[in-house]
Amino acid sequence: GENVEQHPSTLSVQEGDSAVIKCTYSDSASNYFPWYKQELGKRPQLIIDIRSNVGEKKDQRIAVTLNKTAKHFSLHITETQPEDSAVYFCAATSGGGADGLTFGKGTHLIIQP
Amino acid sequence: NAGVTQTPKFQVLKTGQSMTLQCAQDMNHEYMSWYRQDPGMGLRLIHYSVGAGITDQGEVPNGYNVSRSTTEDFPLRLLSAAPSQTSVYFCASTPLQGGDSPLHFGNGTRLTVT
Numbered sequence: 754g755e756n757v758e759q760h761p762s763t764l765s766v767q768e769g770d771s772a773v774i775k776c777t778y779s780d781s782a783s784n785y786f787p788w789y790k791q792e793l794g795k796r797p798q799l800i801i802d803i804r805s806n807v808g809e810k811k812d813q814r815i816a817v818t819l820n821k822t823a824k825h826f827s828l829h830i831t832e833t834q835p836e837d838s839a840v841y842f843c844a845a846t847s848g849g850g851a852d853g854l855t856f857g858k859g860t861h862l863i864i865q866p
Numbered sequence: 867n868a869g870v871t872q873t874p875k876f877q878v879l880k881t882g883q884s885m886t887l888q889c890a891q892d893m894n895h896e897y898m899s900w901y902r903q904d905p906g907m908g909l910r911l912i913h914y915s916v917g918a919g920i921t922d923q924g925e926v927p928n929g930y931n932v933s934r935s936t937t938e939d940f941p942l943r944l945l946s947a948a949p950s951q952t953s954v955y956f957c958a959s960t961p962l963q964g965g966d967s968p969l970h971f972g973n974g975t976r977l978t979v980t
Contacts, residue, residue: 754925762906787968796956796971797909842908853899853924854969858908 755780757845759857767865772833774860776843777825783845786819786826787854791840800841801828830862838864867892872957872972879947879979887942887975889957895970897960898940902926902953903974909956915940947979 756779766772778786787802803810803817803826810817814833819826826845830837840861844854873888891898899914911924915934929951931943940959944951954976958969 759908785967789969796973797969798971799968802968853911853914854909855925856901856908856910858906 755783755845755847755855757843757855757857759843759860761860762858763861763863765863765865766833768833768835770833772828772830772837772862774828774841774843774862775825776827776845776857777823778845778855779824780845780847781821781824782847785846786817787844788817788828789842789844789856791842791859793839797842833862833864835864835866838862869893870957870959870970870972872955872975874975875973877975877977879944879977881947881949881979883947885944885947887944887955887957887977889940889942889972890938891940891957891959891970892938893959893961893970894937895959895961896937897962898934899924899958899969900930900932900940900942901956901958902951903956904953912942912955944977947977949979951977952979953977 759776784805789797790800791797814831816829840859842859843857846854870891896917900912901909910926913932915921921932954974956974957972960967
């Protein structure tokens with residue numbers, strides 16, 4: 754099955770700086786890579802996703818890049834704000850239904866004022 | 867639309883007790899799934915269903931049963947609760963088979979087994 758590794762487990766950045774979270778996956782057949790944000794005590798919510806036919810996708814201050822050859826993808830958050838503080842999860846799936854989404858273990862992003 | 871609704875929000879069980887976690891969605895999604903979330907472990911798939919009458923195991927199915935008699939409902943049953951099942955449980959759905967589209971999560975059920 755798929756295996757997703759996520760780094761770092763904790764990331765502390767100054768407000769206004771950029772944050773980068775990296776994930777690697779093992780199954781070359783994986784073709785869908787979403788990112789979820791989870792605030793304390795809340796449910797995970799999708800913030801951005803990318804499919805394997807695209808190398809980069811951007812939505813305002815958030816961007817995701819995908820390197821299929823190296824089997825890794827990254828989340829980039831620019832001009833970080835206090836409300837960006839949360840746990841972020843990457844995930845991957847080949848979409849075949851057999852395994853569903855496989856999640857990384859999460860990154861706790863802390864925005865320092 | 868209410869989206870994905872989970873009940874109860876909190877539950878405390880004693881070892882050996884059984885219970886059912888309820889999950890319902892009103893979006894006519896074919897794909898539904900159950901995840902458990904433990905500190906430092908991310909979200910791990912327990913069981914999933916690609917449509918009414920069809921269920922299958924995920925990564926950590928032991929100790930749990932599911933059924934899918936309707937498109938809307940996907941209950942998770944703990945047959946004999948163990949302390950290792952203390953966790954936060956999330957139900958999620960998506961309109962397409964295989965989950966290669968955004969998952970809609972419920973608000974979660976926090977279960978403690980003593």
